[in-house]
Amino acid sequence: MASVDASNSCIPPSHPLYASVPPLPSTTRGERCILDGKCGRHNYDRSVLLYSNGKSVVIREMDAEVSSSVDRKNKVLIYRGHTATVTAAKFSPSGCFVASGDARGKLRVWSYDNEEHLCKLDIAALTGPIRDLSWDMDSKRICIVGERNDTSSPCTRVIQWDTGVTCGELSQHTRGRASSCDFKPNRPMRIVTGGMDDSRVYFNSGPPFTRVVDGVLTDDAHSKAVNCIKYTSDGSKIVSIGADKAIVLYDGKTMKLLDKLENVHKGNIYACAWNGSDKFILTCSADGTCKLISAEPLEVVHTWDVAEFMSGHQSDSVPIGAMLVGCTFVKDDIPVTVAINGDLTFLPKPPMLDCGIDNFKKFTGHGSPIIGMAMDPSRGVFYTADSDGALCEFSTETLTPTKRFSQPGSTDLLHKMHGDATISCLTTVAGGNVLTGGWDDTICKVSSEGNVLENAMALTAQPNAIASGTLLAVVVTVEGLVLIENASNMSAVLVFDYIPKSVCVSADDSTVYVGGEDCNIHVYKVLDEFKLEESHIIEGAHFKEIHALRLSHDNTKLASADVRDICVWDLANNYEPIVNKSKWCFHTQRIICLAWSPDDSLLASGGADDSIYLWSLNKKMRRLHYPHSHRGGVTGIEFVNGKKMMLVSVGADSCVNQWDFGEDATKKFG
Numbered sequence: 163m164a165s166v167d168a169s170n171s172c173i174p175p176s177h178p179l180y181a182s183v184p185p186l187p188s189t190t191r192g193e194r195c196i197l198d199g200k201c202g203r204h205n206y207d208r209s210v211l212l213y214s215n216g217k218s219v220v221i222r223e224m225d226a227e228v229s230s231s232v233d234r235k236n237k238v239l240i241y242r243g244h245t246a247t248v249t250a251a252k253f254s255p256s257g258c259f260v261a262s263g264d265a266r267g268k269l270r271v272w273s274y275d276n277e278e279h280l281c282k283l284d285i286a287a288l289t290g291p292i293r294d295l296s297w298d299m300d301s302k303r304i305c306i307v308g309e310r311n312d313t314s315s316p317c318t319r320v321i322q323w324d325t326g327v328t329c330g331e332l333s334q335h336t337r338g339r340a341s342s343c344d345f346k347p348n349r350p351m352r353i354v355t356g357g358m359d360d361s362r363v364y365f366n367s368g369p370p371f372t373r374v375v376d377g378v379l380t381d382d383a384h385s386k387a388v389n390c391i392k393y394t395s396d397g398s399k400i401v402s403i404g405a406d407k408a409i410v411l412y413d414g415k416t417m418k419l420l421d422k423l424e425n426v427h428k429g430n431i432y433a434c435a436w437n438g439s440d441k442f443i444l445t446c447s448a449d450g451t452c453k454l455i456s457a458e459p460l461e462v463v464h465t466w467d468v469a470e471f472m473s474g475h476q477s478d479s480v481p482i483g484a485m486l487v488g489c490t491f492v493k494d495d496i497p498v499t500v501a502i503n504g505d506l507t508f509l510p511k512p513p514m515l516d517c518g519i520d521n522f523k524k525f526t527g528h529g530s531p532i533i534g535m536a537m538d539p540s541r542g543v544f545y546t547a548d549s550d551g552a553l554c555e556f557s558t559e560t561l562t563p564t565k566r567f568s569q570p571g572s573t574d575l576l577h578k579m580h581g582d583a584t585i586s587c588l589t590t591v592a593g594g595n596v597l598t599g600g601w602d603d604t605i606c607k608v609s610s611e612g613n614v615l616e617n618a619m620a621l622t623a624q625p626n627a628i629a630s631g632t633l634l635a636v637v638v639t640v641e642g643l644v645l646i647e648n649a650s651n652m653s654a655v656l657v658f659d660y661i662p663k664s665v666c667v668s669a670d671d672s673t674v675y676v677g678g679e680d681c682n683i684h685v686y687k688v689l690d691e692f693k694l695e696e697s698h699i700i701e702g703a704h705f706k707e708i709h710a711l712r713l714s715h716d717n718t719k720l721a722s723a724d725v726r727d728i729c730v731w732d733l734a735n736n737y738e739p740i741v742n743k744s745k746w747c748f749h750t751q752r753i754i755c756l757a758w759s760p761d762d763s764l765l766a767s768g769g770a771d772d773s774i775y776l777w778s779l780n781k782k783m784r785r786l787h788y789p790h791s792h793r794g795g796v797t798g799i800e801f802v803n804g805k806k807m808m809l810v811s812v813g814a815d816s817c818v819n820q821w822d823f824g825e826d827a828t829k830k831f832g
Contacts, residue, residue: 170790171243175277177788178822181561182238184222185215185816186504186529194389194432195488195500196250202257204275209493214248215529215816219262224492240817241279242793243270249291254301261304263292269306271323285326289315296345303329305345305353310338318355320371330371336360342390346414348397356388356402363388363402365417379417383410390433394440399457401443403431411460421460426453435490446486446499454512464512468499471522472575483575503575504529527563528552531814535798538590544800545596546812547585551578553598558802561820567608570616579606587628591635595649599625599637607649619652631667636674638662645692653692666711675720677708683722700737703729712756721765723753728767746777757799760806768796768811776823778831786830792817
């Protein structure tokens with residue numbers, strides 16, 4: 163695996179990134195999802211939310227999300243410095259650094275206030291997954307808890323933030339499995355840790371830190387796993403919650419049991435957070451509700467039924483996708499929670515809190531690698547699909563996700579179009595219909611009204627690519643081509659003596675271009691009754707199999723791409739090459755997608771090498787290169803209709819990015 167360093171841990175600041183829609187938090191059923199709304203002194207005037215998705219750490223300014231009047235330009239940071247799934251991330255109290263840990267036990271401390279986000283510390287902190295992190299009040303020490311993969315290494319540690327030197331020996335939990343930790347935010351220093359299997363809360367003093375065993379402390383108040391533990395901002399109290407549905411309150415200096423409230427929720431409680439005044443505790447549970455609990459006396463004062471809001475109606479059982487696994491407060495005491503389906507929900511302010519918003523507000527999107535996108539300029543929207551089977555609609559104007567689709571009759575709120583199968587391709591056809599192909603060997607249709615139609619079209623082979631003209635769509639399967647007319651009538655599989663890899667269709671539906679594994683481009687005329695007649699072959703078009711094809715808007719030029727080369731063909735001049743092989747050959751991995759600018763003067767390409775290139779037909783020897791645009795590869799690019807140099811891209815990092823190449827293109831191409 164390639165190493166990750168400062169040069170590619172984030173999108174380079176020199177890139178013309180205009181706006182970005184970050185991925186949703188990664189969630190796992192039965193596990194807490196860590197959200198951090200305490201962004202430190204450096205960011206005191208901003209509403210910032212920190213969480214993890216896959217191998218990335220996401221920091222998004224929620225002022226831009228909550229208020230439509232706030233400029234959304236560059237309000238998101240995606241840190242990509244980890245090589246394994248990120249499991250925990252926290253701001254330092256200063257707000258200048260972030261500590262993040264992953265599933266392999268790697269801890270990275272990196273700067274947030276530096277535009278290159280340089281790494282300060284990179285060590286193997288644990289032998290197993292890191293489950294939680296906590297900073298001391300001076301931003302100099304970090305407590306790390308998690309799991310171990312052997313019988314001797316620690317599952318809890320406290321280290322110096324810049325050297326990784328251990329600052330004592332914390333008490334270890336049974337079977338080497340710890341779930342949560344927190345530093346006392348003032349002196350005398352204390353650390354509390356919560357266990358998974360032993361249901362214990364251990365109290366440690368220092369530095370150097372050791373377990374406190376004397377006094378009036380109570381460490382066995384829970385009967386099941388401790389999921390989260392938090393200090394108040396003044397260090398006077400500790401709260402812990404767990405799988406036993408109980409909330410326990412302790413003294414912050416001695417860990418003396420102060421109070422306990424049982425059966426707070428009907429399901430496991432996964433997370434808790436103190437509000438800014440330390441008077442109220444926010445909790446979230448698998449029962450689909452969040453509750454606000456007063457500390458004195460310890461009682462429930464408000465309940466939000468988030469599951470009812472997400473599903474739109476009351477239900478006897480909680481949908482799996484609406485089970486809540488994380489919560490926190492962001493600036494101005496606005497409570498926010500995350501469900502298993504990844505949706506973030508801002509909760510309306512209760513009567514006992516002065517600040518907040520008036521109504522529920524949900525943020526949706528993707529939480530898994532995006533496999534492609536399809537534009538619908540007539541409606542001002544575009545669609546994206548991911549490897550978990552989710553299909554999203556975005557507004558082209560505001561770049562905001564407006565909807566995630568579900569199959570008719572589905573009530574689990576997991577938003578999967580093809581069951582548990584991956585969506586492999588998608589396109590739009592005239593009338594606002596959307597077609598998606600899945601690895602369940604079906605084609606699903608979304609109508610212009612936004613309704614997913616019940617009767618999916620069954621294929622006899624797995625679909626790998628799809629393209630459309632106006633009313634005609636052509637699907638590339640592992641066996642051959644399938645033609646779909648009016649998003650309803652489908653042909654049998656058309657088999658050829660080569661393996662099709664890519665396809666595009668002319669705007670008038672009269673011609674189909676197929677890129678083959680034989681390195682040739684095959685041109686077909688569309689006849690009646692779903693028949694194709696081969697009219698031309700561009701032989702030896704490429705050295706390698708052809709992975710992408712794209713027609714210009716005026717249907718006079720055809721762009722094709724393989725693992726390295728991009729070629730352009732003149733359709734009006736007997737398919738003569740405008741750009742031949744070994745000219746535009748700077749991608750280092752498979753080229754996945756192509757897009758023409760609105761005036762057909764520029765061609766954009768995106769590949770599995772994480773790069774976006776811009777090429778000019780007027781100045782063929784010049785190019786613009788934007789490396790590290792999407793981690794894991796660029797899977798879709800489209801120019802925004804009516805905006806010459808504005809481009810939208812999607813990638814395997816689950817991000818949707820908008821780029822403004824106007825200034826760079828003018829300097830490079832004139």
